Amino acid sequence: MKCSKVFDVAIVGSGIGGTLIAALNQNKNIIVFEKDKNVGGCASTFKRFGNYYNAGATTFMGYEEGHIIKKMFDAIGFYPNIKKSQTAIRVIQGNTVIDRQTDFEAFLEQIQEAYPNKNNRKFWQTIKEIDEKFWQLNDIYYSKKNIISYLKSAWFFIWLFKTYKGILFKSACSFIETTLGKISREYENFINAQLLITVQSTYQTIPLLSMALGLAYPFHKVYYVNGGMGSLIEELLKEINVHTQEEVLCVYKDKKFYRIVTNKQEYCAYHVVLNSTVYDSGKLFVQENIQNYYQQFSLHDQSAFVLYMILQTQEEFLHHYQIILEKTIPHTLSNSFFVSFSDQYDEKLSKNGYSITISCHTKALFWKELNSKEYEEKKLQTQEFLVQAFLEHFKMLQRQNIVCCFSATSKTFQRYAHRLNCGGNKLSLKSFFNLPCASTPFSGLYNVGDTLFSGQGWPGVALGVEILHKELNETKVCETLGATLKKSCKTV
Ligand SMILES: Cc1cc2nc3c(=O)[nH]c(=O)nc-3n(C[C@H](O)[C@H](O)[C@H](O)COP(=O)(O)OP(=O)(O)OC[C@H]3O[C@@H](n4cnc5c(N)ncnc54)[C@H](O)[C@@H]3O)c2cc1C
Numbered sequence: 001m002k003c004s005k006v007f008d009v010a011i012v013g014s015g016i017g018g019t020l021i022a023a024l025n026q027n028k029n030i031i032v033f034e035k036d037k038n039v040g041g042c043a044s045t046f047k048r049f050g051n052y053y054n055a056g057a058t059t060f061m062g063y064e065e066g067h068i069i070k071k072m073f074d075a076i077g078f079y080p081n082i083k084k085s086q087t088a089i090r091v092i093q094g095n096t097v098i099d100r101q102t103d104f105e106a107f108l109e110q111i112q113e114a115y116p117n118k119n120n121r122k123f124w125q126t127i128k129e130i131d132e133k134f135w136q137l138n139d140i141y142y143s144k145k146n147i148i149s150y151l152k153s154a155w156f157f158i159w160l161f162k163t164y165k166g167i168l169f170k171s172a173c174s175f176i177e178t179t180l181g182k183i184s185r186e187y188e189n190f191i192n193a194q195l196l197i198t199v200q201s202t203y204q205t206i207p208l209l210s211m212a213l214g215l216a217y218p219f220h221k222v223y224y225v226n227g228g229m230g231s232l233i234e235e236l237l238k239e240i241n242v243h244t245q246e247e248v249l250c251v252y253k254d255k256k257f258y259r260i261v262t263n264k265q266e267y268c269a270y271h272v273v274l275n276s277t278v279y280d281s282g283k284l285f286v287q288e289n290i291q292n293y294y295q296q297f298s299l300h301d302q303s304a305f306v307l308y309m310i311l312q313t314q315e316e317f318l319h320h321y322q323i324i325l326e327k328t329i330p331h332t333l334s335n336s337f338f339v340s341f342s343d344q345y346d347e348k349l350s351k352n353g354y355s356i357t358i359s360c361h362t363k364a365l366f367w368k369e370l371n372s373k374e375y376e377e378k379k380l381q382t383q384e385f386l387v388q389a390f391l392e393h394f395k396m397l398q399r400q401n402i403v404c405c406f407s408a409t410s411k412t413f414q415r416y417a418h419r420l421n422c423g424g425n426k427l428s429l430k431s432f433f434n435l436p437c438a439s440t441p442f443s444g445l446y447n448v449g450d451t452l453f454s455g456q457g458w459p460g461v462a463l464g465v466e467i468l469h470k471e472l473n474e475t476k477v478c479e480t481l482g483a484t485l486k487k488s489c490k491t492v
């Protein structure tokens with residue numbers, strides 16, 4: 001079949017990754033497909049029973065001078081409607097309360113009181129410095145599409161080594177042992193609860209660099225997004241040709257371009273960017289070599305259990321809390337949960353009371369493998385446990401303040417964000433050269449999103465987008481050069 005129109009770039013999915021790459025390339029002839037009616041995937045805002053909720057992501061970090069997010073937004077010419085959270089996260093563990101905040105000395109004082117250790121300053125100062133250095137790096141590169149890109153990736157690794165020296169090969173575990181010594185179970189839980197939400201892992205299995213990036217997250221300014229996280233995505237996509245409720249079913253390579261078959265129509269594009277997870281992308285192809293390429297990435301069996309509530313009360317709250325418990329939450333992997341309140345002045349989210357998103361980690365396959373009766377029972381047990389634990393920690397509230405309450409599992413994420421798992425594989429020294437990256441071995445086919453090398457959340461996904469943006473535009477330069485050379489050859 002002939003193509004009446006060929007797009008420069010077709011983007012499959014409007015998550016943070018798909019959205020940022022679309023916004024950065026809006027001068028091109030672009031089309032974005034989104035299966036759901038809301039844009040944003042795990043960073044979307046949805047409406048249910050007349051109220052709005054953030055589906056997953058609630059904290060926005062990186063809108064500060066020198067940071068990749070700010071640089072990207074400036075390049076797009078986009079000014080987000082955000083409000084700085086006065087405290088990034090309040091962590092509550094039994095009777096201990098620690099405010100994670102940008103004021104380092106105030107934070108250190110609280111840490112020293114909660115978990116006394118003569119080397120607390122050395123530990124947290126090093127964490128902060130490693131993180132600051134990382135965000136100053138300008139030329140982050142990771143690609144494996146050909147020999148040159150392997151060499152460039154190796155060069156980036158050498159550059160990382162020059163910047164961090166021995167730190168690069170140090171494990172988080174050994175750094176804790178050598179600076180803090182043997183720490184209490186409470187201190188360990190405090191560190192791990194934060195690492196689970198930022199780098200999807202505990203300190204026992206990650207390098208020091210990953211731990212530093214994870215623990216330093218709240219040393220940066222953390223923002224609340226007015227109108228919900230999804231509104232940031234909607235604004236970024238305002239000028240872009242986005243087809244919502246249009247699922248891409250199949251992609252195949254024709255001679256010069258890719259054909260994209262959706263539930264509505266067929267399209268053609270020179271470049272295809274997949275914002276679907278690397279675990280799901282293979283299903284879109286019939287070509288065996290492309291299927292085989294995606295099959296090498298085995299599912300990272302981790303997802304989220306999320307509780308959504310509307311709370312009617314006159315009480316005032318911070319934007320975010322993390323509650324650390326003694327026991328593991330039933331049917332999950334966490335002994336902590338993250339609570340986000342909508343801002344009381346947010347006219348959209350707080351219209352009928354505070355909109356609350358509570359999340360914790362769970363296995364992705366666990367929920368999928370239950371029969372429907374077991375699924376409903378277990379989902380209700382986890383939901384009820386979380387509601388009870390929430391009320392125990394916010395004693396000024398009664399059950400009747402909660403006027404609406406429902407929850408989501410990995411199966412719900414699969415239905416609405418088209419993914420069973422949440423987050424990608426952890427970044428370790430062992431995995432560094434095996435992680436998926438933006439480019440693929442297939443010309444014109446790319447990946448973007450949090451299942452790639454640079455990880456999850458706004459900052460992690462943005463790093464992957466930066467690499468992809470260079471690759472996409474490098475290709476353009478090469479193609480133009482190629483075409484010009486061919487032309488001049490013919491003329492000769
Ligand atoms: C509970 C939870 C809390 C989180 N909290 C935070 C936080 O506070 N701050 C933060 O920065 N990050 C947070 N994160 C992480 C962050 O939300 C994710 O890392 C990020 O949103 C993932 O972006 P992505 O680009 O990978 O796209 P995704 O979110 O995976 O979106 C991909 C999109 O592609 C669409 N799609 C897939 N396949 C197709 C297809 N075939 N056709 C059409 N459309 C398709 C999907 O419907 C989806 O909308 C949280 C995540 C979760 C789950």
